Amino acid sequence: MSNYDxxxxxxxxxxxxxxxxxxxxxxxxxxVEKYDTLGGTCLNVGCIPSKALLDSSHHYEDTQKHLxxxxxxxxxxxxxNLAKMMERKSGVVSQTTKGIDFLMDKNKIDVxxxxxxxxxxNTLTVHGKEKQTLTAKHFIIATGSKPASLPFINIDKxxxxxxxxxxxxxxxxxxxxxxxxGVIGLELGQVYRRLGAEVSVVEYMDRIIPTMDxxxxxxxxxxLKKQGVKFFLSHQVQGVSSDKNEVxxxxxxxxxxxxxxxxxxxxxxVGRKPYIEGLGLDKAGVAxxxxxxxxxxxxxxxxIAHIYAIGDVVRGAMLAHKAEEEGVMVAELIAGQKPHINYxxxxxxxxxxxxxxxxxxxxEQLQASGVAYKTGQFPMRALGRSRASxxxxxFVKILxxxxxxxxxxxxxxxxRVADLIAEAVTAMEFRASAEDxxxxxxxxxxxxxxxxxxxxxxxxxxxxxI
Numbered sequence: 001m002s003n004y005d006x007x008x009x010x011x012x013x014x015x016x017x018x019x020x021x022x023x024x025x026x027x028x029x030x031x032v033e034k035y036d037t038l039g040g041t042c043l044n045v046g047c048i049p050s051k052a053l054l055d056s057s058h059h060y061e062d063t064q065k066h067l068x069x070x071x072x073x074x075x076x077x078x079x080x081n082l083a084k085m086m087e088r089k090s091g092v093v094s095q096t097t098k099g100i101d102f103l104m105d106k107n108k109i110d111v112x113x114x115x116x117x118x119x120x121x122n123t124l125t126v127h128g129k130e131k132q133t134l135t136a137k138h139f140i141i142a143t144g145s146k147p148a149s150l151p152f153i154n155i156d157k158x159x160x161x162x163x164x165x166x167x168x169x170x171x172x173x174x175x176x177x178x179x180x181x182g183v184i185g186l187e188l189g190q191v192y193r194r195l196g197a198e199v200s201v202v203e204y205m206d207r208i209i210p211t212m213d214x215x216x217x218x219x220x221x222x223x224l225k226k227q228g229v230k231f232f233l234s235h236q237v238q239g240v241s242s243d244k245n246e247v248x249x250x251x252x253x254x255x256x257x258x259x260x261x262x263x264x265x266x267x268x269x270v271g272r273k274p275y276i277e278g279l280g281l282d283k284a285g286v287a288x289x290x291x292x293x294x295x296x297x298x299x300x301x302x303x304i305a306h307i308y309a310i311g312d313v314v315r316g317a318m319l320a321h322k323a324e325e326e327g328v329m330v331a332e333l334i335a336g337q338k339p340h341i342n343y344x345x346x347x348x349x350x351x352x353x354x355x356x357x358x359x360x361x362x363x364e365q366l367q368a369s370g371v372a373y374k375t376g377q378f379p380m381r382a383l384g385r386s387r388a389s390x391x392x393x394x395f396v397k398i399l400x401x402x403x404x405x406x407x408x409x410x411x412x413x414x415x416r417v418a419d420l421i422a423e424a425v426t427a428m429e430f431r432a433s434a435e436d437x438x439x440x441x442x443x444x445x446x447x448x449x450x451x452x453x454x455x456x457x458x459x460x461x462x463x464x465x466i
Contacts, residue, residue, distance in 0.1 A: 001133045009279070013040065014326060018331050022331040031104065044093060045167055049093050050191075053089055118284035139306065144313065149268050152238075154240070161265060169192075174198065175263030178199065178201045181203030185201060199228070201229060201232065206234045212411070220354075237250070237251045249263075274293050285303070317346060342429065345360065345429055353391075357418050359421055372402035375400075375457075384445040396453070398437070417447070423451055424451065
């Protein structure tokens with residue numbers, strides 16, 4: 001039996017980062033992972049491979065449609081080697097997961113492969129190639145999430161698939177029907193649309209990315225429609241049937257009329273759910289709520305004080321960077337420090353092109369809560385940098401308090417806004433006003449100038465370039 005200060009269960013972004021921080025703070029740390037590679041969903045079948053495919057498919061589309069306007073002529077037809085594209089994606093994943101291995105060795109963290117299950121609140125058995133029993137002063141559960149589905153859908157992983165299978169396809173679909181207009185469905189939908197598939201998105205709500213600001217939803221819908229994606233909004237899926245070659249999705253539109261969509265693949269992308277199976281939480285006495293989430297307090301402690309839980313298994317947005325922040329916070333709490341997370345300032349990003357990024361409150365949230373606010377918006381197409389690159393879709397929208405001018409929310413659609421949103425997060429962490437942003441010098445020509453212009457619009461309705 002091995003004894004540790006901390007045992008972390010799950011090696012996704014929350015788990016491995018938490019283990020590193022624990023080790024940095026001088027704790028003897030072990031990391032338990034059931035799969036052969038570290039990194040969890042994000043690095044293996046999520047964030048990293050999807051971004052690799054988004055970048056590769058973007059290059060393919062640019063070569064087909066946009067290089068000529070830059071004076072670059074390609075002789076002969078542009079052909080797609082999907083196997084090579086997938087090989088590159090796998091290489092990116094492998095390189096990234098090996099980087100985690102290096103970090104574990106560097107920080108002297110013991111890595112144990114196998115399924116970790118509590119025997120009681122103080123003991124964890126790792127069921128791997130050989131059984132190992134661990135005791136620890138503290139446990140951190142970071143087992144993440146898995147794709148959710150609808151009870152009447154049979155995901156056969158052949159024709160009816162999840163994001164995991166969509167990241168390793170051996171052919172480009174002729175018609176990919178996507179159930180769910182959220183982040184994952186839209187990103188993978190754009191990948192295969194660029195590669196030549198017909199793509200149809202069926203969404204229960206009346207708009208895509210429904211948790212983000214309405215203006216972003218409207219803009220992204222417009223852009224994706226222009227790219228050829230078809231949307232069936234306010235449609236409630238009733239059933240999915242499949243055979244060896246075909247899938248049929250049946251839904252009811254907002255008038256109650258039946259609609260059928262037939263394709264060769266159906267991607268079920270209706271969200272994710274906490275993964276807690278096999279942990280033996282009952283033996284440890286850890287409480288779980290009706291949504292399958294592990295219950296935690298503000299310090300991310302479960303009802304068993306020395307057992308913590310972070311990331312997708314607890315309440316809040318299922319985001320890799322949220323899990324990382326929680327992992328660091330728990331490590332520092334165990335070490336006696338007093339860290340803090342402002343959950344209102346966890347940014348959200350959609351990695352389509354144009355990208356979509358948000359932080360803080362949406363306009364709909366402010367209206368619902370009765371907060372008086374000002375708004376300023378600036379279109380990307382008014383920027384010299386956007387015209388130079390040809391990325392003219394999108395905008396920056398700033399919401400600020402009507403009385404104090406404090407920034408309440410910043411919402412962006414455009415080129416590189418996944419990186420640009422960090423400026424807004426920084427400003428809001430320091431409780432900056434819209435006027436503060438408006439008075440900051442922004443380099444010219446950059447996409448970031450749209451932030452300054454939107455701030456000017458929110459402050460005194462005086463943008464300079466529209």
